[in-house]
Amino acid sequence: MRRLGVLISLGVLLSVSVTLAACGGSSSSSGTSTTSASGKPLTIGISLSLSGDFSDPGHAAQKGYQLWAKTVNAHGGINGRQVKLKIVDDASSPNQVVTNYQNLITRDKVDLVFGPFSTLLTGPAASVAHRYGYAFVEPAGGGPAVFQEHLNNVFFVQPAPTLNCGDPFVAYIKSLPAAQRPKTAAYPSLDDPFSSPIADRMQKAFEAMGIKTVYKTIYPSETADLTPVVEKYVAKKPDMVVAGTQSEDAYSQVKAMVQSGFSPKYLFLANGANSPTEFPSKVGKKNTEGIFSCGDWFPTSKSNGNPQFVAAYKQAYGGTPFDIDSTSAEAYAVGQLIQAVAKKTGKVDNKTIISSLHSGTWPSVEGNISWNADGSPQGSDMLLEWVGGKLQPVYPPNVALTKPTSPKPPWGG
């Protein structure tokens, strides 16, 4: 029996410690490329998570990069050089991503490198690129871990750092007449480096505005059922719920609130509610009305080159604009910036890219972006809201496609 106990313990340990696929980095050259008359192709090395935990967003990034390469090559390439992408798989592993960039730079001698998916992989990858003097323009590493390395070669191609995603909602609440503002708030958040810090930052700002905190909790990622958490804050009847969520926990909270019949005047979900197709399918379209979230990109945005990007994406991959994963747009924007630097300076070397991007503001499908010395963007995300069954940018006014709806209507209405 004692031996059985050991075996069971081993089973439990196995079940919680084994990670998903940890296969090595297979590689594939992609992107159409033919050498132009003007010279050799511009080879860009990229490590992407084509397997493992981040494989879905990894493939979305791959689509964005490849679409950009195809588009730019169709228009004669960059400074007359056709773009050739060398994409290798890092299996979502921080160790493999380091090996991949090391190989891309020292063995394959690529001209440029573009970033991988996630903060987890961008941090170590950026350090490798920095060691060799390569610019590291990246689409999806927006966490503090990337910027606290103080690397001058990093440029995160989104309007704002990930943790500032709630700032537009704070600004919107601040813009309301005092009588309309919520008086009390609850902050239930996921124990995740990209979830609870967003809510913490918002809580500080709201408390400074005089909005009283009536409930705050951080639940672990393995919390199977969020109904008890929701019951707890429902009992407090807050005017506003600000939840630092990822995806499934956001759906669970909404479902639990619907079942309890409690509808706050204001509901902000950091992530999960910003998916135009996933969210309504998970919580029911009729329950989406009036829910706020945040986003860095929107399919109907009129930002630089966005209508062309959306049209090209639809032509290449089908679907509707709302089926486009924002990661594809983020990756596409990385290429746009390189194009812009080349157009402005006539050069496409790493030194020029780094010095150019550190000065001025650069337009892309992600909006107009500028960076501080650490590669952290200086702009603001947009506030999104479900209005009339559609996810729409509602704040700040310069990017809004419709006015915000508040207070939130009851569930199902």
Add this chain to the structure above:
Amino acid sequence: MHLFIQACILGLLAGGVYALMASGLTLAFGVMRVINVAQGAMIVLGAFLSYTLFTKLHIDPFVSVLLLTPLMFLVGVVLQLVFIRPLRADEREELSLLVTWALALGIEGLLSVLYKTNYRSTITSYADSSWRVAGYHLSEVRVFAFGMSVVILALLYVLLSRTEFGRTVRATVQNPVSARLLGVNVDKVSALGFGISVATATAAGAVFGMVTPFFPGSHYDLISRLLSIIVLGGLGSLGGAIIAALFMGMAEAVFAAEISPTWSSFTFFIVLIAILLVRPQGLFGTNERGAL
């Protein structure tokens, strides 16, 4: 007090579903001494199959249980014949861990390819409905899920305690050598037992998908919970697994609501360790091979 009672109701409803999930796991161990760490993956597979039937053919998940459990029973029998039976009896406990772990990873990989790694939910027309009883709300889906778990567990109990097959199963659990000497076809009982184990996992998966968003990797968390439940209840004890599952569901819900969700799972494990210190065989386990 209102919140406490509401949390107890929620915990009881969730615990009922966990009891169904754990029943197959403890049955497989009782009959074959197999630690089936693929049980969580089987549940997730059941959730995906039910989800597919619902989204493609509009078959209600509760109805899909009637279709899927016989099918998955056969799959379970085949899996036992292919993967478990060839293992040497004296090394079965150790090797079954590795074999079923490989099976779990295989199922996860297959589901990842077919469905990708996005979260899914089986959302029926009554997913948001709830009844209000004396000021407490009862989610319809959870009540139905609990009810279905009770019915299946009751059928399982009747099967094991009131039928000829059940007697052969219990005989095999208590003493496989004696059972074999008395003419019980232990290999057949083992295959059928594993089939029942997979069938209950599938049924549990159908309701799991209605209550909780899931994705191919959801089985990691599930199996750690289920192993804990059957250890607390006593390995091989069906009644013990049910009691432990209800206790876990209620403990987690009450602690999440009254204290902090951070401590809810931890509390269960503290109780588990404390009980194992006093009763190493679990609440209803025995030091000998015991009855289900």
